[in-house]
Amino acid sequence: MKKYFALDYYELKETKNGVHILFYNKFKMKEILKDEKNSTFLKRFGYAPNNTIQENLEILRGRYKIVCPHEIGIFLGYPISDVIDFIKCPNKKCLTKGYWKVYNDLENAELLFESYDRVKIKIMDSIINNPNKVIVGLNSL
Template sequence: MTLWKFYKDEISKGLGLEYIELREKFESLIVVFYKKELLEWYLSKPSSQAFLGGLGYEGHMTLEEKLQLLRERFSCSCPDEVGIFLGYPIEDIQGFIKNEGKNSLMCRYWKVYANPDRAQELFETYDKAKASIARSIISNTTLSAPDINYRPN
């Protein structure tokens, strides 16, 4: 945590990503990295807007306002809508809510309730991004963001 607090802006800049600290608790911190334009695109999808609109995220809100609302909701628990901000398929988020977290088809980064082939493709994309960033940090080389421009249908 001490290293993160000292180097967070340098890490973010080196990765070419923005970040938000969602919750700090005891000796842990939840941080989400994102590409602003990609997250704005994903949140602007009609399905994302409809889902978030039902939870109080107004259509006129800026990305920063939506992220602040997410942070506020994170102070009590992990809100279901975090999946939208992480790029999870809406069908899986809705399936998680409907099934109360049970009866998933598979589970890795999230519980999958629909289209496991697409989910597996996303899992592999996440794995590659995570490995690339870890290698850059461990080798102390210039950080470069992996290709995370994947846009699911």
């Protein structure tokens, strides 16, 4: 069977209404978590810089059981400056809203929004047109 997407997944929470799943590319996630600014930021929430992706996701799941933690933005690839402003400056006016509230670098955020939209459409089209061939937990998005 052909591999379509470079996605792994991790179940964060199951409720009576559904399951919250984080889909991610393990190569991109490794880059995100090894980034010095991100790892320093995450350290204050109990994530260790030398943790594996799995260990960090277990910490995230533990925190997610209580409430959706703001640091999830780092795991989702949001710019750290926007995550920090969202946490520290709740009354700050954002420049726009999309996948996250954008406080800095509007141009880059809009490019990322467009990229996320393209990927979302690509995945949805593949699921609709090839439902028996879509495999999650692979490598190449």
